[in-house]
Amino acid sequence: MRALVTGGAGFIGSHLCERLLEIGYDVVCVDNFLTGSPGNIAHLVENRRFELIGCDLIRGVEVEGPVDAVLHFASPASPADYLRHPLATLRVGAEGTRHALELAAAKGARLVLASTSESYGDPQVHPQPESYWGNVNPVGPRSCYDESKRYAEALTAAYRRSRGTDAGIVRIFNTFGPRMRPGDGRVVPTLIRQALEGSPMTVTGDGSQSRSLCYIDDLVDGVLRMLKASIGGPVNLGNPHEVTMLELAQWIRRLTGSRSEIVLVPLPTDDPQRRRPDIALAAAELGWQPRTPVEDGLLRTIAWFVERVEDAGLPTMV
Numbered sequence: 537m538r539a540l541v542t543g544g545a546g547f548i549g550s551h552l553c554e555r556l557l558e559i560g561y562d563v564v565c566v567d568n569f570l571t572g573s574p575g576n577i578a579h580l581v582e583n584r585r586f587e588l589i590g591c592d593l594i595r596g597v598e599v600e601g602p603v604d605a606v607l608h609f610a611s612p613a614s615p616a617d618y619l620r621h622p623l624a625t626l627r628v629g630a631e632g633t634r635h636a637l638e639l640a641a642a643k644g645a646r647l648v649l650a651s652t653s654e655s656y657g658d659p660q661v662h663p664q665p666e667s668y669w670g671n672v673n674p675v676g677p678r679s680c681y682d683e684s685k686r687y688a689e690a691l692t693a694a695y696r697r698s699r700g701t702d703a704g705i706v707r708i709f710n711t712f713g714p715r716m717r718p719g720d721g722r723v724v725p726t727l728i729r730q731a732l733e734g735s736p737m738t739v740t741g742d743g744s745q746s747r748s749l750c751y752i753d754d755l756v757d758g759v760l761r762m763l764k765a766s767i768g769g770p771v772n773l774g775n776p777h778e779v780t781m782l783e784l785a786q787w788i789r790r791l792t793g794s795r796s797e798i799v800l801v802p803l804p805t806d807d808p809q810r811r812r813p814d815i816a817l818a819a820a821e822l823g824w825q826p827r828t829p830v831e832d833g834l835l836r837t838i839a840w841f842v843e844r845v846e847d848a849g850l851p852t853m854v
């Protein structure tokens with residue numbers, strides 16, 4: 537079996553490549569390193585069953601030989617990244633997704649599209665089931681990501697409906713773990729970095745906004761179950777354990793032993809107030825639920841960051 541992972545040098549993509557190799561797949565990783573890093577896959581490049589194609593999926597990708605699975609994960613994903621690259625984000629969701637779907641159709645492969653809880657925008661239904669259509673500002677600063685993913689979902693559904701392409705959509709909620717970039721602007725790496733540096737830990741708004749945090753190993757397990765299934769979805773993948781941003785900051789401060797102060801900073805435009813997946817469908821259709829307690833995931837992620845900070849010669853604790 538041979539799998540192609542777009543965005544394979546990113547945070548989630550690199551974990552997917554690793555797990556696919558472990559379970560016996562040959563893996564082709566496609567990435568242009570816009571937000572990913574060669575370091576994420578450095579431990580895989582010596583593996584003869586791993587191949588890297590450095591290219592921009594917006595222009596398409598040529599792959600010789602059979603492909604049984606396409607995991608389409610290429611896209612900037614952190615708000616800081618997609619606000620910096622709005623056009624590249626829209627284009628990889630549109631043209632990149634079309635190229636991934638064409639490849640899957642040509643090779644007779646199953647495709648899994650990485651969509652997002654951002655498809656629900658600032659939700660007015662809580663928790664969010666897949667049947668909820670969302671509340672997205674189509675012209676706000678975040679729309680380059682939200683609408684790119686909503687278009688990618690529509691395109692995937694249309695290929696499945698009109699061309700019979702075997703494609704399924706997962707809507708991923710906030711996922712965290714090792715290999716997130718310390719400066720990528722997402723809440724978990726930001727708070728861990730600040731706690732380890734002893735700098736102020738920034739919480740947006742009044743800190744009452746909630747997110748549900750899923751550890752990377754659980755997410756990868758859910759994605760692989762979707763790959764083995766034949767349903768189209770969309771299926772939510774996330775951890776229903778909901779935590780406010782203030783609680784998260786306090787939690788990380790306790791786990792790192794940091795004495796950083798927690799400071800409130802303005803809320804970004806269109807920042808969703810609450811997020812929690814309804815995962816009944818994933819449980820029923822994929823037999824999936826997250827197994828890693830959030831605290832265990834945080835401890836593993838902190839340990840990974842501590843190693844990196846020590847490698848960089850920075851002070852680790854305050």
Ligand code: NAD
Nearest residue numbers: 543545546547548568569570571572593610611613708711
């Ligand atoms: P990431 O930024 O770490 O990884 C994305 C990867 O895609 C990077 O390696 C980047 O270089 C690559 N890429 C971007 N544009 C490309 C292009 N045009 N051609 C080739 N490669 C390109 O982000 P991530 O957190 O690993 O997210 C991966 C996927 O999962 C994204 O599609 C994202 O929307 C989705 N997702 C992630 C989360 C999360 O919490 N991490 C939540 C919801 C959805």
